[in-house]
Amino acid sequence: MKRSAFWLPACLALCASTLPAVAAEPNQLTQNEELAGWKLLFDGKTTSGWRNYKSDKVSNGWVVEDGALVRKDKGAGDIVSEEQYDAFELLLDYKISPAGNSGLMFHVQETEQRPYQTGPEIQIQDNVEGKDAQKAGWLYQLHQPAKDRVTGEILDATRPTGEWNQLYVRVAPGSGEVAVNGVRYYTFNKGSADWNKRVANSKFKDWANFGKPDTGHICLQDHNDLVSFRNIKVRKLAPGGKAPDISTSELPLKSTLAFPNLKLDKWSPETENGVPRAFRPIVVTAPKDGSNRLFVADQHGLIWSFDNKADVKESKLVLDISDRVAYSDKQNEEGFLGLTFHPKFKENGYIYVNYTPKSTLQTNVSRFQLSKTDPTKFDPASEKIIYTIKQPFWNHNGGTVIFGPDGFLYIALGDGGAGNDPFDNAQNLSSHFGKILRIDVDREENGKAYAIPADNPFVGKEGAAPEIYAYGFRNVWRMAFDSKTNVLWAADVGQNIWEEIDLVVKGGNYGWSRREGTHPFGNKVVDESSFIDPIWEYDHQVGKSITGGFVYRGKALPELEGKYVYADYVTGKIWALNYDAAAKKVISNEAIPGQAMPVLSFGDDAQGEIYFCIVSPNGQGIYKFEKK
Secondary structure, three states: OOHHHOOHHHHHHHHOOOOOOOOOOOOOOOHHHHHOOOEEOOOOOOOOOEEEOOOOOOOOOEEEEOOEEEEOOOOOOOEEEOOOEOOEEEEEEEEEOOOOEEEEEEEEOOOOOOHHHOOOEEEEEOOOOOOOOOOOOOEOOOEOOOEOOOOOOEOOOOOOOOOOEEEEEEEEOOEEEEEEOOEEEEEEOOOOHHHHHHHHOOHHHHOOOOOOOOOEEEEEOOOOOOEEEEEEEEEEOOOOOOOOOOOOEEOOEEEEEOOOOOOOOOOOOEOOOOOEOOEOEEEEEOOOOOOOEEEEEEOOOEEEEEEOOOOOOOOEEEEEOOOOEOOEOOEOOOOEEEEEEOOOHHHHOEEEEEEOEOOOOEEEEEEEEEOOOOOOOEOHHHOEEEEEEEOOOOOOOOOOEEEOOOOOEEEEEOOOOOOOOOOOOOOOOOOOOOEEEEEEOOOOEOOEOOEOOOOOOOOOOOOOOOOEEEEOOOOEEEEEEOOOOOOEEEEEOOOOOEEEEEEEOOOOEOOOOOEEOOEEOOOOOOOHHHOOOOOEEEEOOOOOOEEEEEEOOOOOOHHHOOOEEEEEOOOOOEEEEEEEOOOOEEEEEEEOOOOOOOOOEEEEOOOOOEEEEOOEOOOOOEEEEEEO
16 A cells, blocks of 8 residues: 555645755655655664663763764673564664774574674674674675676775765565665575575574574674764565555556557567567657657667557558667667657658667667658668767667757767676766767767767866766666756666666766765765765665656646656556756655556657557557546
């Protein structure tokens, strides 16, 4: 049942002016964290909620200083949460002293002399001058991080002493996970055969109750060193590990097939070799030429057009470049990824597409034009490659191409792929990866098939690529201009924990791979004051892969007016985000009920009506919303 059935609408009405923005001050909950069920375990002012192990109070060795819970003096002792937790998630920041050592234990019961005799310990220490071979984030003697898939080195995302680090822990039946500064270290299954084998080979084998309780206290360890904690946040998980929904209410809408009678010209549910091939509608869009046509592009490299009527039956295949587009279900971030019409399409007949070619790991942004012999179709031989870049990996290709209100072409590029941004592309201004580019396709200069707008933010900056409009993105999966305000909205797909929505401004740095959402990522120390916060984020217990949409400016659904419609591909949830730009805060995040369909992409028509797309085995993958 949705949280809105209880208290959320009233809470938002009363608390909107007091809830912090997405990036909160230490020891506060953000609006989306409250919606998602997080609670504070430390208020930044007192030791309330904690006590020493087997005691009813906190010793004088633990103090609160500058908003942090500090183990300051010897003999402080281990402290535990007053409440016990079974399935839960925990977020906390820690700062360790040089050569310092501490730890976090969970499912601690006060039946033994020491907390570590029942509760597994996640190590917290200075990884440079530490006293133990077990590094920060390791589940002591049981689990250590995986190796980086590119470097082959054991992952170490810990920042130096004197810097704050963030630890994330999930403990649930059949599902445990630990991440340090946003980097996933390992998963574990407490109580499984693998777990029991690891315990039997550790020093904990002699303690009969070690790791056996399925509920207990959270414990912060005193290891005779200075250590500080803040932003201690916990979320109880319901059976099955589910987190609360982040909807504030539910809109009286439903989803339905937009064109139930539509047949795709020359489309088949299988290849010439008899292999099943699903319809993968990746773009739905319309030219501003007064024709009231819709165009839908399939990820395999085909584009159809048809009349924008609910009862339309016929479509026409207007471009087929499947012979040059690379797509496979095993590498499903490749393929035909973007389509847009030139602002003067009615005069010049130009479209621009983004695709990955079969020949190599590469992104092509190409122009095609209407056929001179059949002006209802595009000429496959008319391709002119406008922009191209070699890709180091098959994933994170971005793919959106759109014209802005300024007439320039905007291109979204992912960080190059793999994981953890291994080449540090997104923060490197000499690289195009992890960026939104902005180019002028109506001019050519310096031997390129495009020109650089004179007001691009990094024109003339030494070492910076002049095509860059904004940077610090992981993999923008869709961006769109609000047709009324001209604000550029982008949904950036997260890696391990957080998904985000950004309002993109010229020259803006959105933080990846130093941050994921508003949270630290990786071991590099940075000045976060230069980063632009997302306006909204949600975590991976809510959803795991954001699909960006549009700010609705149509006429059919006034309930959506001015709201940003987006979805999560994995859970199939769809929301309408109501953002107050003047106040710089989210007013509501309303659910659009549906059938939990994985939304591949959104689209809109010339009237501003919105559509969404799903993978379909029968060619019927385009949906719309209507009133219940």
